[in-house]
Amino acid sequence: MDIKQAETRIRELREILWENSRLYYVENAPLMSDYEFDQKMHELEALEKQFPSLITSDSPTRKVGSDLSSAYDRGDGTSRSESGFRKAQHRYPMLSLANTYSLEEVQEFVARAEKTIPEGFSYSCELKFDGTGISLTYRNGHLVQALTRGDGSVGDDVTENIKHIGNIPLDLKGSGWPDEFEIRGEILMPWEAFLALNREREDIGEAPFANPRNAASGSLKLIDPREVGKRGLMCTLYHIPTEYIDFASSHSGALDKASGWGLPVSSDRKICHGIGEVENYLHKWETARKGLPYATDGVVIKIDELSAQLELGYTAKFPRWAVAYKFKSEEALTQVLSIDYQVGRTGAVTPVANLSPVPLSGTTVKRATLNNEDQMRLLDLHDGDWVWVEKGGEIIPKITRVEVSRRTPGAAVPEFPKVCPDCGTPLFRPEGEARWFCPNTDGCPMQAKGRLIHFAGRKAMNILAGEATVEQLYNLSLVKTPADFYDLTRSQLMTLDGWKERSAERFLESLEASKSAGFERVLFALGIRYVGEETAKSLARHFGDVDSLAAATVEQLMDAEDIGEVIARSIVDFFADGEHLDQVRRLREHGLRFSVGEARFNSDGALKDMTIVISGTYSISRDAMKAFIESNGGKCSSSISSKTSFLLAGSKPGPEKLRKAASLGVKVISEDDLYEMVPRPDTAVQTPEPEDGELTLF
Numbered sequence: 001m002d003i004k005q006a007e008t009r010i011r012e013l014r015e016i017l018w019e020n021s022r023l024y025y026v027e028n029a030p031l032m033s034d035y036e037f038d039q040k041m042h043e044l045e046a047l048e049k050q051f052p053s054l055i056t057s058d059s060p061t062r063k064v065g066s067d068l069s070s071a072y073d074r075g076d077g078t079s080r081s082e083s084g085f086r087k088a089q090h091r092y093p094m095l096s097l098a099n100t101y102s103l104e105e106v107q108e109f110v111a112r113a114e115k116t117i118p119e120g121f122s123y124s125c126e127l128k129f130d131g132t133g134i135s136l137t138y139r140n141g142h143l144v145q146a147l148t149r150g151d152g153s154v155g156d157d158v159t160e161n162i163k164h165i166g167n168i169p170l171d172l173k174g175s176g177w178p179d180e181f182e183i184r185g186e187i188l189m190p191w192e193a194f195l196a197l198n199r200e201r202e203d204i205g206e207a208p209f210a211n212p213r214n215a216a217s218g219s220l221k222l223i224d225p226r227e228v229g230k231r232g233l234m235c236t237l238y239h240i241p242t243e244y245i246d247f248a249s250s251h252s253g254a255l256d257k258a259s260g261w262g263l264p265v266s267s268d269r270k271i272c273h274g275i276g277e278v279e280n281y282l283h284k285w286e287t288a289r290k291g292l293p294y295a296t297d298g299v300v301i302k303i304d305e306l307s308a309q310l311e312l313g314y315t316a317k318f319p320r321w322a323v324a325y326k327f328k329s330e331e332a333l334t335q336v337l338s339i340d341y342q343v344g345r346t347g348a349v350t351p352v353a354n355l356s357p358v359p360l361s362g363t364t365v366k367r368a369t370l371n372n373e374d375q376m377r378l379l380d381l382h383d384g385d386w387v388w389v390e391k392g393g394e395i396i397p398k399i400t401r402v403e404v405s406r407r408t409p410g411a412a413v414p415e416f417p418k419v420c421p422d423c424g425t426p427l428f429r430p431e432g433e434a435r436w437f438c439p440n441t442d443g444c445p446m447q448a449k450g451r452l453i454h455f456a457g458r459k460a461m462n463i464l465a466g467e468a469t470v471e472q473l474y475n476l477s478l479v480k481t482p483a484d485f486y487d488l489t490r491s492q493l494m495t496l497d498g499w500k501e502r503s504a505e506r507f508l509e510s511l512e513a514s515k516s517a518g519f520e521r522v523l524f525a526l527g528i529r530y531v532g533e534e535t536a537k538s539l540a541r542h543f544g545d546v547d548s549l550a551a552a553t554v555e556q557l558m559d560a561e562d563i564g565e566v567i568a569r570s571i572v573d574f575f576a577d578g579e580h581l582d583q584v585r586r587l588r589e590h591g592l593r594f595s596v597g598e599a600r601f602n603s604d605g606a607l608k609d610m611t612i613v614i615s616g617t618y619s620i621s622r623d624a625m626k627a628f629i630e631s632n633g634g635k636c637s638s639s640i641s642s643k644t645s646f647l648l649a650g651s652k653p654g655p656e657k658l659r660k661a662a663s664l665g666v667k668v669i670s671e672d673d674l675y676e677m678v679p680r681p682d683t684a685v686q687t688p689e690p691e692d693g694e695l696t697l698f
Contacts, residue, residue: 134185188295193233301325549575
């Protein structure tokens with residue numbers, strides 16, 4: 001390669017790396033896998049080493065990626081987005097780490113270090129957490145500032161948001177800490193909280209997050225600190241800059257001190273002596289990490305002695321005394337057979353790739369979401385392409401790249417539809433959104449069926465009507481709106497394919513049982529955009545009945561707990577629609593509850609003003625337990641914080657919740673302990689766990 005060819009390739013690589021850094025750090029929507037990104041970075045480093053005259057100070061090899069919203073300029077002097085957070089300078093640069101996927105390169109790191117410092121030293125091996133970086137500053141034992149990594153020199157000040165993450169102490173314990181010091185680590189979203197958040201987003205018609213790292217990063221930048229507190233985030237800390245350390249002679253010793261002050265430091269660290277012990281640690285966690293309650297993507301190997309760290313020093317981008325060994329995600333190569341365009345109940349159109357079935361991480365993958373048109377374009381996807389698929393956090397199948405070498409010559413680029421694939425209505429893309437929508441709210445069959453499935457869902461009205469049943473009822477014009485469910489007769493149900501007396505009887509029984517559901521569940525079932533389970537509860541508590549809610553202005557709605565302007569406007573728009581009001585009228589006539597009853601929200605109950613987190617299984621269903629707590633004045637929360645009254649631990653409670661409760665001093669009680677505080681629930685509260693899937697036909 002001559003210098004002109006190198007210059008062209010270097011320019012191309014820099015553009016790719018900066019764009020994918022922006023997608024990763026700012027948009028929280030990475031397109032390229034970590035492995036592919038790192039390989040391109042290594043290619044750029046090699047070219048710059050070969051042609052040093054082409055090195056520039058703004059190369060990705062010289063600067064760390066940035067999570068600052070204004071860091072990636074359009075070229076017209078404006079930033080892509082504004083976070084609204086004040087920016088502040090890091091006292092000491094918050095650098096990146098050199099990383100590798102090769103054991104040989106780990107061995108080379110060890111050999112270089114041992115050659116430079118022949119007198120001997122040890123290694124601190126630690127899990128590499130897949131979250132978003134944070135730097136905390138404590139002064140006189142009090143938390144005074146929290147900064148994101150930003151561009152390494154300047155970060156966003158997210159102090160108020162950090163105060164709502166339960167395992168970060170606002171005040172240190174014990175004594176012996178420096179008058180002022182920084183400690184750095186990661187903000188994580190555990191798998192349990194991640195899955196719950198994605199369920200909530202799907203409930204309100206929003207696209208789910210691709211992985212916990214994106215979810216943690218997006219949650220940390222929420223404008224309302226109270227919302228941050230609801231996301232179930234946690235923190236793990238792993239580094240105190242040596243400039244602050246005069247109380248220990250080693251990195252591990254400093255972290256031990258920090259742990260004693262109440263700071264959340266990982267207990268899975270290990271001091272290793274020599275490359276053999278380092279490799280044993282790597283091999284152990286390549287498998288063991290899959291059982292952790294949060295995402296990890298590798299191991300960080302640090303020279304433990306601070307004197308050795310100072311002797312080795314830093315490059316412009318990372319320390320010479322540490323390296324990250326990254327676990328390569330399992331991936332598989334398969335072919336895209338076709339692309340479906342699915343229309344959700346809110347009208348959002350989502351492209352989904354149908355794949356030639358391929359085994360991956362213990363399951364067979366047949367489909368992978370492409371999220372939106374922009375992702376399809378960034379992938380440069382063509383008809384019939386072979387693609388690499390991996391599971392984000394080994395959960396969600398994701399296409400990471402196209403194998404261009406196997407592309408059929410002349411293959412066409414799939415065209416994103418201009419009209420709704422179901423009803424033919426022209427699509428529109430709201431300003432600032434990545435997705436296209438079908439505006440035919442009432443006349444689009446996919447949207448209508450989606451709303452029916454949502455209304456009948458387990459956490460809504462819990463009617464025994466899954467997708468196949470709804471499909472039949474809709475196609476036969478028996479059910480077009482939620483209220484139509486309650487007009488169904490036994491003889492109509494008996495016309496459905498495969499249905500007999502018992503099937504119809506069970507369905508009608510579930511309809512009758514749904515009429516006892518509380519107002520908050522009915523409100524959730526209506527499918528108002530952005531109104532999920534918890535928001536519905538907040539609205540039910542605040543307004544008490546549907547008439548007060550429907551009459552409320554945007555300003556009055558925003559007076560309710562956790563209701564922002566976007567949600568408020570969505571509610572006002574919903575009740576301004578005559579069709580929606582007619583649905584409410586009909587459902588009311590069928591006996592559904594549209595006001596709060598004493599049995600559901602008892603503000604003077606024995607658990608009044610208590611915030612309770614539940615974990616594990618109980619003698620009644622989890623939903624019934626939540627209802628029982630709320631009927632006695634308590635409030636259920638999904639995450640533990642310093643404001644949690646107690647953790648109600650059933651059988652097999654989540655170990656992470658138990659650890660978090662212990663670290664915050666939150667009391668843990670059993671189900672029997674709860675019944676000593678309030679009378680055991682009667683059978684009216686003890687609703688069984690609903691069945692999943694379709695009816696069993698007889």
